[in-house]
Amino acid sequence: MTPQLLDAASALTNPGSLLSPCDEILAPYDLEVSNSSAEGYRALGLANGICNAALAEFKPDYAVVSHVHVINGMGVTLGDSIIGLTALVAIKTQFPHIFFTIYRPAHAPGYVKSLYELAAPLLGSVIDLPVKLDELPYNGLRIDLGNHLFWPKFASLPMIDFFLDAMGIKADEIPAIDKRNHWLQELVLPRPQALEGDYVLLCPTASTPVRSIPAAMHKDFVEILWERYRLPVAGFGAIDHPLYADLTSHAPDTADFLAWIKHAAYLVAPDTAAIHIAAGFNIPTTAFFTTIAPDLRVRDYPRCKPVSLPVPELKGIQASNRESDMELVGRAYRALTIDTDFSGFA
Template sequence: MPVDSDKNSPDKNSPDGALDELAALSHPGSLLSPTGEIVAPYDLEVTGAPASGFRPLSTAPGILHANTAAFAADYAAHRTVHVINGMGVTLGDSIIGLTALFAIRKRHPSIDITLYRPARAPRYVQRLYELAAPMIGTVRDLPATLDSLAHDDPKIDMGNHLFWPAFAAWPMIDFFLWALGMSAADIPAAEKRNAWLAGLPLPRRPETHDDYVLFCPSASTPVRSIPAPMRARLVERLWERFALPVKGFGPVDHPRYTDVTPLSPDTADFLAWVKHARYLMTSDTAALHIAAGFDVPATAFFTTIAADLRARDYVHCHALNVALPGLQGIHASARTADLAALERAYERLLADKTRLFREDDRL
């Protein structure tokens, strides 16, 4: 599914196909510097480095880039594959992208996967790759020289996937499998539930730790988060339903709630809190993806993206679409009008006491 957008096209005034500043940062793919280095647009953006003069990496010989031309990867014919600029700079995207890599590894256990990452990605996201690397292969920071990647090895560009049209239109796991040259239809739903997370070295649950349900109300942007005025009411609903203490991330004024943020200094700790929960309520898709990997039942709220695009394969998830007409598909917003609409939508949701849980969601 190629991109049809002038802003993502090489500068027509540039004889070497170089991108201008804006096009480089929003280009749906990785970049190639004038000196032959593969660069993540994200790294240029967060460092404020000049972004003009770079070419799309996909124009280099031997680069596989599904957004330009879909392909079917012949993994059986190779011992090494280079996955460039995968799998994004958020925790949720990274979990799903790694699930796609594990699908490859299951079918081709001898293949060596070398994953090249944006060096400036948030530390808590990079930590996930450190935990997963022993099971996946090799994780390296960008930039890397194009010449350092063996000529005959598959080189798959996954860069800046947020700007690929298919990313907003398909279930995320299907998108990542397609971008890696795999057929999503050939992968069973059970392999799309992030079960590889169970193999990570995580903190053990202390024997003295009581059972709890977990509340994760904050997403990556306010318009996808649970409004602050609704949080205590939802904690009360959790207590009424399960009669268990409610742990969570961020302050909530409720006598049955404990903020465990200080007890979760590392990504491994966050994963462990989700793993050991009896139930999860969340608007944070990263927490939901983790819960799916550990078979933790969950209620998940979706606002500007359809639930099926993120939770289709999660059999233990009660996914709720919080209707926000006119805001579908936006990735971020903190506008006053949008947040007011969000609060009204949650008011309508909470007015129906039958919607928050499935009948069989009882511990």
């Protein structure tokens, strides 16, 4: 199949990776953030027998596969990466002989790159894109997960089911316990030192304002958590409250961020990576959702209480900082009332 030549706009939204004019596999994300021209780029597509579940279903026999090449997996955000790596670990749990090579966007944020460095010993190796197409063995299993945000199923499936499907695995073939990010417990992490004893962690900021807890309510959340738990309240970022500790300077890298969540007594956060990390360490959590149905993110997390805020106008929005959207989010948060035991809000 001849790869399709793309214009600049379609290259950035292509449901898969790209091929450069000199046959290098590239992440659309790398083109975007480096402001590089997309002239002459083609969709990698199903060229040379590469699998892409957005284009055609496939069902690999992992029992007879020894090396799996995962192209442009598993995104450039921390949350997506944790869930995507959970899918790989779930496959390796059933087929321990498999070695993964994960080809990553070169311009991914440093804190996301660090996660893959931590996870690599559990799975195989991690290589930055671009790579030459002919460097990937033709007789090996090569799976493209590039630009998964633009795959139709990403918006309709629970995220772990999406990544399993992208790897050619049916979700019901994987036990629920293997969908809870418990591989994080195998990482070597530092022990937090800034606080003594137990603490409650508040992580109010997501990757986009439309999914974040409004800044105007951060002080209220600190007060609520103190009243409920009588424990120090901590987080990452300034909140003007005498009972709050900003841990930013004590979390210089991803390993420290993971460790602070690992040792928390309780976590409160919106739809962001922190809730997936907490599930991996079995930390009780209250998670707030404004644009995504909770089942698409936390269905398999028994210690997470999801709270879905009634903002139907924002359903399915991936990112926004528009003033009108922020007003809807603020109004929904202001309408919350505390339930009696603060296992969440009602």
